[in-house]
Amino acid sequence: MNYELLFDALKSRRIRIAVTGASGGFGRSLLVQCRDIPSLDIVALCDLNTQGAQDLLQELNYGKEATVCDDAASTLDAQAQGKTAIVADFNLLDNLELDMVIEATGKPEISVRIAVNALQRGVHVGMVSKETDSVAGPWLNNMALKHNAVYTTVDGDQPANLLGLITWARVLGFDVIAAGKSSEYDYVWSQTSGELDYCGRKVDAKALAGHWALGEDVKHTLAERKALLSMLPLSATPDYCEMNVVANSAALVPACDALNYPLCHISELADVFIPLEEGGILTQTGVVDVFNCLRRDDEVSFGGGVFIIVRCKDDATWEMLAGKGHVVGRNRKYACIYLPYHIMGLESPHSIFSAVLHQRSSGSTQQAIHAVMAGYADRDLKKGELLEMGGHHHTIPDVSARLLAKADAEQVAPYYLLSNKVLTRDVAAGELIKLDALEMEDSLLWTAWQESWDMEH
Incomplete structure (x- = not known):
């Protein structure tokens, strides 16, 4: 262009x-x-x-x-x-x-x-x-x-950048299996000290050396990495929000409610975000998801960038592209195309x-809901509590995020509709917060949500 x-x-x-x-x-x-x-x-x-x-x-x-x-x-x-x-x-x-x-x-x-x-x-x-x-x-x-x-x-911002990449691929005739982004901060490992640095917090991770390469059993390697770094945050509320926007804009669905967040290297993306039956982690295709970028301290960052996984339709072409350094899966059936930047x-x-x-949008003119970012009660919440949003990541204390397919979100309140609302009833730990639990007086956002949902029913 x-x-x-x-x-x-x-x-x-x-x-x-x-x-x-x-x-x-x-x-x-x-x-x-x-x-x-x-x-x-x-x-x-x-x-x-x-x-x-x-x-x-x-x-x-x-x-x-x-x-x-x-x-x-x-x-x-x-x-x-x-x-x-x-x-x-x-x-x-x-x-x-x-x-x-x-x-x-x-x-x-x-x-x-x-x-x-x-x-x-x-x-x-x-x-x-x-x-x-x-x-x-x-x-x-x-x-x-x-x-x-x-x-x-x-x-x-990642939603528009990822939608650009998805639509670029679709116009070219690619079959998009998955689309996603890296979470905001990298997990940076030092081979010399064995320490892993996440946002300035350093932890002993010498045992990562034994799980640095992706084994034949992809899910096992990812589970081992996750267990070794379980003391660190492995998901972030803004990611769910951004993937919600992309899902609605591109008619995609969440890979799973909690999103997968595998700790993996850029070079592994085309082996991880592929169907379960072919060695990956996906139970369905046409999904949005997020990964945590795991890298050495001498490797380049993903930069909060975005990626798509596409199906390889000609062995010779993709073998040639793999030889040029493109990320192609071990089974040569899938490839990752990515933009390693997010420059606001x-x-x-x-x-x-x-x-x-x-008169053209950089995003989408879609008017349909395909996913709902929901609020999940991490503790018992009481009637009369204010769900106050704040902090750098615009989170609500004791309420974590889930990303639901629309079919699973009937009467569930979108996460940011909860923002600074008062609860009209108790919500038990482990429950998704429903619309009938919120005081909606004078909420234009509530009107917008009602009318969006009703447009499709």
Whole structure:
């Protein structure tokens, strides 16, 4: 793809955008790249921390004057003067002339309102808040179509990147057996010391040497590795959310409720994510899943990247490709194609250009639910408890994630619909949290979920 030709219209077009949740890590990475793209005009930044947003622009030497605005008149005046308006109230964005809103608050109930406000006036929405998309993505897609706007996940985050890889393969006629990503952080082993480093936490893992190579019994090797590293976190809530978005976008289903999370090397992916009867771990195909990247300290990272497993349909071709270093399974029936990077907002302008210049989503226009990220009670939860979401990974204490096929999710509450809701009844440890256990008053996210589910029934 020649991107200069694809987006040739940028030479004569300025694109007006607003970024919400602007002072977060994603907002920063997007703004860093926008500095070098003359056609992008940052009309507004929305963040409760207005001083943080202002400081960020100054730190980045943005080169455009910014001003904090607290009412409609001042925001309009800022745009008229060519300044970036910094606002705490997202409703003030409705006063501005915009082509697209990039939504990155990570707060589902607020996020869905921001998206609705934009779409209803024909402004495109790039949804970075995957928490919102996992609950309301199909509903917001439907709304966008009704208002001649684009609703999309954005390049640079794994859901859009993986959907790009899946659809690239499908257009080329590949049979996609599985699609997935690595979890956020690698498990890095030192041959010298025998220690394994995970996010700065080091554990003695000398015994890994005996299980470093994938044995003939794949499941046995994976089980041994998992047992040796069981003291470390081996799954992460955001992964379930991202795979939920991909499943809905690409009409795939979860490999299993807990996802498999094998500890494996990049070179093993085409031996692991294949059908059980052929030596792998999958009980069905056409699935989403996640792996934990196990590597030596002198090996390259997967970079939080994405992969697909495809079926090999010509022995000679794939033998040749294996000789060139591509990841082909030992039985030569499957191959792994992957993108070893995840560079966040640095890549997201492509999605802005696609939406504004071509009226095309970088994600999907799917309006169907194929998977539901559910909340699983890790302890007895009591009536009246607040399920408060927080932390870097946007988790709910004592509630872990599961990813269910739609057929198994009747009356189950999506995980991020639980966010900051009060329980109306007790939920026993080991139960999935149901919709009737939540206080839903004034929840637009609940409306979105109801209508999405009802659209298909």
